[in-house]
Amino acid sequence: MKELRQRERPDLVVAAVHAGLGEGGENMVSGIASQVSGIDAIVFGHSHQRQAGLRIGQVLAVQPQNWGASLARLDFEMEKQPGRWKLAAKRSALIPVRRETQADPRMLELAKPYHDLAERYLDTPVAEAPADLDSSLGRVEDTALVDAIHAVQLHYAKADVSFTALFNPRVRVPKGPVTVRQIAALYLYDNDLYAVEGDGKMVKDALENAARFYLSCHDPACAGGPLINRAIMGYNYDMAQGVSYEVDLTRPAGQRIRNLAWRGRPLDPGRKLRIAVNNYRAGGSAGYDMFRNARILWRSSDDLRNLIVMYYTEKRRLPVKPDNNWRVTPESARRTLEAEIRRAP
DSSP: OHHHHHHHOOSOOEEEEOSOSSSBTTBOHHHHHHHSTTOOEEEEOSSSOOEEEEEETTEEEEEOOGGGTEEEEEEEEEEEETTEEEEEEEEEEEEEOOTTOOOOHHHHHHHHHHHHHHHHHHTOEEEEESSOEEOTTTTTSOOHHHHHHHHHHHHHHTOSEEEEEOSOTTOEEOSEEEEHHHHHHHSOSOOEEEEEEEEHHHHHHHHHHHGGGBOOOSSTTOOSSOOBOTTSOGGGOEEEESEEEEEETTSOTTSOEEEEEETTEEOOTTOEEEEEEEHHHHTTGGGOGGGTTOOEEEEEEEEHHHHHHHHHHHHOBOOSSOOOOEEEESHHHHHHHHHHHHHOO
């Protein structure tokens, strides 16, 4: 910031930050605002929440809602002074984007050739689905669509174990041709793929962290709910492939992973493994600190979405069913979770 102020001599500095409110880790906006002198305002986004505007010291911070559901408006009043402008006042608001909101015709005209090209690409056939595939219960039980992502990660990273989340549980792939559009809906983010050096303990710790997505059962039969921990975002619930395991919801968080096995034998905590994760996880996000300092053995030159398209363009066929390498126990807890998912809006 000091270099920017000296070199460019800006009258106003607005930072765009992909992070949430907080002092560190993936939520560092409060820390940036309080520790970096010279920023006038921060537009941030990460937690999929709305923040119309708050003051952190002298910094105005605002977060519009994800996926363009709202637009942040920032107003700055400047006063002319000899040789420069001085910021006199600032304020912000969120403008909701509704069905009736009109798009700017000039923006549409500018974007049209790129939009049309993208639409043609998205409609390109990639492979075949041998059956109707549904991801709606993909955070409750193993599914073929999540296994489809794992297959890509294991292949390109040449890994023993793969970790991925289900980023979009609304994906439905009907039997028949599968297009780039459907692949893009399955993997929403422009993440890169890493292979990191790890061990059995790293795998166990990562699965325990993921299992915080669930709550422990309130009764011995696990028939009551809720069992989903709403404090943990679903896209941070990672599932593993290359190992088999159970998530026991009769046990407290941190002690839920049971019968963890690799190649049919109990996984030794000291067993060296090559682990496939995306770059976001490799950075230790969402409590996955066990990956943060792991040695990176390989990283992809393409983003994961393109790797999925490349893989299934060659293979021509998505998995027909999951291998069910993991499950929630007891079965009554899984049924309770399924009912909870189906009731959700």
